[in-house]
Amino acid sequence: MRKDRFSVLWLQAGSCGGCTMSLIEHGRRGLFAELDAFGIELVWHPSLSEETGEEARAILEAVEAGERRLDALVVEGSVLMGPAGTGRCQILAGTGRTMADWVTSLARRAGVVVAVGSCAAYGGIPRAEPDPAEATGLQFDGADRGGALGAGFRAKGGLPVVAVAGCAPHPGWIVETLAALAAGVLSAEDLDGAGRPKFFADHLAHHGCSRNEFYEFKASAERASDRGCLMEHLGCKATQAVGDCNQRAWNGSGSCTDGGYACIGCTSPGFETARGFLVTPKIAGIPVGLPLDMPKAWFMALAALSKSATPRRVRLNAISDHVVVPPGRGRRGSEGGEG
Numbered sequence: 001m002r003k004d005r006f007s008v009l010w011l012q013a014g015s016c017g018g019c020t021m022s023l024i025e026h027g028r029r030g031l032f033a034e035l036d037a038f039g040i041e042l043v044w045h046p047s048l049s050e051e052t053g054e055e056a057r058a059i060l061e062a063v064e065a066g067e068r069r070l071d072a073l074v075v076e077g078s079v080l081m082g083p084a085g086t087g088r089c090q091i092l093a094g095t096g097r098t099m100a101d102w103v104t105s106l107a108r109r110a111g112v113v114v115a116v117g118s119c120a121a122y123g124g125i126p127r128a129e130p131d132p133a134e135a136t137g138l139q140f141d142g143a144d145r146g147g148a149l150g151a152g153f154r155a156k157g158g159l160p161v162v163a164v165a166g167c168a169p170h171p172g173w174i175v176e177t178l179a180a181l182a183a184g185v186l187s188a189e190d191l192d193g194a195g196r197p198k199f200f201a202d203h204l205a206h207h208g209c210s211r212n213e214f215y216e217f218k219a220s221a222e223r224a225s226d227r228g229c230l231m232e233h234l235g236c237k238a239t240q241a242v243g244d245c246n247q248r249a250w251n252g253s254g255s256c257t258d259g260g261y262a263c264i265g266c267t268s269p270g271f272e273t274a275r276g277f278l279v280t281p282k283i284a285g286i287p288v289g290l291p292l293d294m295p296k297a298w299f300m301a302l303a304a305l306s307k308s309a310t311p312r313r314v315r316l317n318a319i320s321d322h323v324v325v326p327p328g329r330g331r332r333g334s335e336g337g338e339g
């Protein structure tokens with residue numbers, strides 16, 4: 001474990017601030033105690049630090065001049081390159097310089113650069129058509145390598161941009177990434193092809209969903225309030241989206257699908273341009289996007305088989321907003337009926 005503290009500077013580029021809102025929920029002890037426990041020093045954060053105006057600018061200038069060591073530059077929000085590539089859609093107040101310019105300059109000084117959220121990672125929602133601000137990610141523009149820093153960028157420590165994707169990302173993904181970097185245990189092999197740490201990206205958001213029983217029997221919700229699986233009709237992309245979203249609770253409990261909201265694949269590059277938010281695109285009645293974790297032919301065969309064997313309890317509960325047939329009383333209300 002390093003003796004000196006791991007210094008983190010946080011910038012908000014083209015951002016709604018949602019990633020910071022997510023971050024501050026982190027941990028029973030509270031965010032600052034958690035960061036302290038991992039030896040992380042928050043040098044400056046636009047919403048959480050006391051310094052504003054001249055004092056804040058002085059911190060940035062000291063880092064840029066190499067007078068103050070920077071272990072990690074964290075960027076939240078897309079880098080806005082518009083209009084016409086000038087970056088002047090976002091000026092850092094009091095400096096006359098674009099945020100794109102500050103990000104590029106400070107990235108050269110940092111031991112590692114971390115994109116927090118899918119906007120900073122890939123462009124995110126600001127990049128959706130018509131994209132007047134010419135939004136891009138730090139090292140990806142949607143699914144294409146490039147972005148504000150360029151495909152070949154490597155921070156001083158040797159890593160490409162570490163992409164804590166999500167809109168917003170789980171607070172645990174952010175803090176655990178920073179903790180792993182502070183401990184020196186996050187290497188290039190620990191990132192997937194889109195720069196995401198594998199500790200959360202090696203899962204699908206579907207894994208652990210409370211609606212998994214309905215999924216297995218292809219017993220599907222028809223309205224947003226129904227208890228059934230949201231994939232067939234209501235656009236759930238969790239079988240194609242990475243993240244352990246349904247294995248660790250958000251805000252102490254729940255997840256998107258637990259709350260009745262279909263997964264929109266927010267951890268995926270280019271999710272903002274994908275077809276079918278909250279409605280499932282189909283061809284000949286078959287969903288276009290099929291699960292990543294099994295071959296298409298298997299899925300089709302299993303779906304047909306399981307639909308033909310759906311228990312009455314599961315079929316009826318799937319299209320209700322509460323349990324209408326409890327387990328063990330499936331047949332005309334008698335105990336010990338179909339499960």
Ligand code: SF4
Pocket residue numbers: 205206207209210211212215228229230231236237238239257263
């Ligand atoms: S609602 Fe989505 S995450 Fe839940 S079981 Fe269905 S496909 Fe999987």
Ligand code: SF4
Pocket residue numbers: 166167205238241242243245255256257262263264265266267
């Ligand atoms: S369930 Fe889907 S939309 Fe929700 S946080 Fe996870 S990846 Fe994003």
